[in-house]
Amino acid sequence: MSEDDRPDPDALLRAQAPGRARLKIFFGASPGVGKTYAMLESAARLKAEGTDVVIGIVETHGRVDTAALLDGLEVLPRKKIAYRGIELEELDVDAAVARKPSVILVDELAHTNAPGVRHPKRWQDVMDLLEAGIDVHTTVNVQHVESLVDAVSQITGVRQRETIPDAVLERADEIELIDLPPEELLDRLAEGKVYVPEQARRAIDNYFKRGNLMALRELALRRTAERVDADVQAYRREQRIRTLWPTRERLLVCIGPSPASEKLVRAARRIAEGMHAPWFAVHVEVTGAPPLSTEDRDRVEAHVALAETLGGEAVRLTGNSVAGAVLAFARERNVTRIVAGKPTHSRWRDRLRGSLLDELIRGSGDIEIHVIAPSEDLPARPTPEVAPREWTGYLRAFAAVMIATGIGVFAGPRLALPDDVMLYLFAIMLAALGGRGPGLVAAALSVAAYDFFFVPPRYTLHVAEVRHLMTFAVMFAVGTALGTLVARLRHAEEASLQRERRTAALLAFTTEVAAARDIADVAAAVVSHVEDAIAAPTVVLVPATDGTLSAAAGLQPLAENEMAVARWAHEHRRPAGRGTETLPSARLLAMPLWVGEDSTGVAAVQIERARRRIDLDARRLLEAIARQGGVAIARLRLAEEARAAALRMQAEELRSSLLSTVSHDLRTPLAIITGTASGLRDTATGDDREALDTIVDEARRLTKILENLLAITRVESGAAVKREWIPVEEIVGAALARCEGVLAGRDVAIHVDADLAVEVDPVLTEQLLLNLLENAAKHTPAGTPIEIRASRDGAGVAVEVSDRGPGLPPGPPEQVFAKFFRGPDTRTAGAGLGLAVCRGIAVAHGGRIEALRRDGGGATFRVWLPGGEAPEAPSEAA
């Protein structure tokens, strides 16, 4: 089987994942095609079939026929949010999750939520609903699809701000295209049947043009067709039909800080989608290049994030040249096509610095290169501000040239012209150490001073001989070259310093955490290192045994809404808050302490309090610390659990050996007394025989008390009971057999269904029943009847032992189960342990016991034990 033949395991998993909530999208080309109507119609059908459908949020925009469809469907109350004096209504995700219907309708997937709601976008709410296992039906128009935004804006001239990532569309299990020919749509519009928001009235004529509508319809149809195609592909993958797939395409797009990159990413996605190819978005950091400005860096991050939302794999590379790094990566990953942008700068820059595109094409070999033109209306990339230079560098340049001139003038004719040149070159060299700027300035000054003071005719800027021009050129060249070299070196040094700092910080953290003895140590280490790296107050939250997060380290307590962000991050195992997609308006960044896919806690960095922004480096360091911290906490947890288990085992062993010693030491003398007395009794007569009988009986009673004491110690020590499925009939039978003697002469009625079974410890449960029967025999007059009855009761079985004796003693019925409680008739009473043992055994099984006054006189003891019908035993086929 060749590599390509093998089905992608992820694809198979996706295809087979059962129990995953389904997302159905009603997809339309433009507003007014009737998506909401179609969704409601289908909901009504589902409802009629008995499905639990509720409406999360649906806008009817006052359309009567649509509103009529709402009849008979449950509508969830909306969440009300006060925003700048107006009340906005949004989908209440928590209420929906709590209600947990099978299907929820959520209109307008691309809707942007009011500020203050958990997620900025409605589609994120929908993801939460799906995660909670609720099927979602929703509506989307084609213009909201992220990768089609460019195409749509070219058609309609309106740039859509509300978008949904393509991944959401791909997550859909079903897409139903609601198609309406443009003519009909225009008719409906004319009849006022299409809702158009007030602010869009002006654009309406431009938007709803027949040509536009046709183009949009085509786009929607195509997108749906692609989707169908994808389904067919998925089917092929499952069936391992690969004949139509000779090679696998892989796409790569180069991204940078230019705003044009955004379009590149979208274009790459479109091409990749068309070929069903995986794609990479690559950003290259050139070693030694000046670091990007903060704005540029943010833009690169935005492009990387966009690529990731669109389903691409973002890759960051470092290399000496962009083209080199990209091509090396492309070869390594068998990339077949590279998408690059058409240059926007002048040709001169390419001549001077070399063109990325040229280099790419020259080195591409059999890799195809696609060149994409930037949009015309793109905002020009803002020129980065010139960072304030160190003025000292320029001063030093000036001073060096002055000194060189001074020496030259002072030495006068003792120095020849070439010697003066050497002096100036030395000055330029010194100045160039301050960077390219000072180097150039020194070169210019040197040329001017040399010309003025030394080149004949002296004290004029006039140059008589051409050869001096050569000298000037050399001076400039030296200044530029040296300065550039130094600047590069300095940048490289800075970058490596930064990396070193990061590595050192991480190393220090790892060392500290490795030595941590408990979770508080780890939390403290996380706090101190994050605060070092970011200089913002940080709190580490760790879940307690009941799962609630509480602070384990950090000084600044979190407000309740900040806690909510941390909880979200912990539960969803994704960063949340400032700088993320979830709750970006929060004042903190909550980073889960990952261990693999799981989260062992949260580091909450209170960014706003420190008025800091988190740059990429800091964020990476934070993530690394979070991962290390997570692993350390998980390690400590495991160690703690192991220690606790070992302690429990030791305690168990100790208890068990103590019990067996006590029971041995008490049983042996009792055995000797019983044995010897019973031996003597066999041969004795008259009074002696009676006395020996008493000795034997009392010794037996003592044994019984001893057994009860041991039993109560055993069940109360919390030792786990061994559970087995046993027919109730068998336990009743065994208990009756053991107390045949005491029940002699009584009518014992048994009503136990043969199919009833309990899941209990057989020995303890027999003891329980035996004690109940002996208790009944002891406290009721000889010859009175006893009744045993068992019946199903919820997830268990209720067993009742009833008598017709004097009934329960006065007072609350449950007092009889207290240890050492003895009935009013002290002649018959034992140590008062029998019923206490019963309760202990019932409770140890997760059951309960109660004493009831019986109608018509007498008492009933009712025990509830887990059970019901025993699991099937394999039938006897043989």
Added chain:
Amino acid sequence: MTEPSDTVLVVEDEAPMRRFVRSALTTHGFKVVEAGTLRDAEGLATESPPDLILLDLGLPDGDGLELLARLREWSRAPVIVLSARGREEDKVVALDAGADDYLTKPFGTSELLARIRVALRHARAQQRPDEPVLAVGPIKIDHARHEVHVAGTLVHLTPIEFRLLALLARHAGKVLTHRQLLHEVWGPRSTHQTHYLRVHMAALRRKIEADPARPKYLMTEAGVGYRLRD
């Protein structure tokens, strides 16, 4: 039934206990040999093999189970374990290790003598070839025809029920542990499926016993196993 010349080896470290057992046994015509330690017991057992051994588990120089294991390598003499430990797990371990019966202290002389008689009778029966028809109380098991009669009436049993009943009847009066029953009836790989056993025992009781909730023959030893009372 008891043959007067039967020798019983009593292995017990408590002297008063030994004394009571000796007096009970000698009165009923047994010859008694006593040992207080494992070492003595092993010596005596090899020197003149006894007809039956009463074995206390908690001995000063080790656990009685060790002696039992060594003894079973060469002797088939019935062993009744006497122990002050009342735990069912211990009973199961001793029975699975080859003990024939188990008596928890304290016990009376009549109980002790009854168990000794059952054990001796079994030991003798083992040496005789299997009888074609086995009778326990009113239950008659015809091995050749695979038929069971209870008080003269033919009872229809499934193959598993028949094997269960036949096994219990062959060891009538003796406790068979869950493990032993499962191993014999279902095979060596099913020894943990106590649940099957309980289901089939319940079915068997319904066919054999007059009142399955108050069995007279198929007795349950909670946590240990089953015994057919003879």
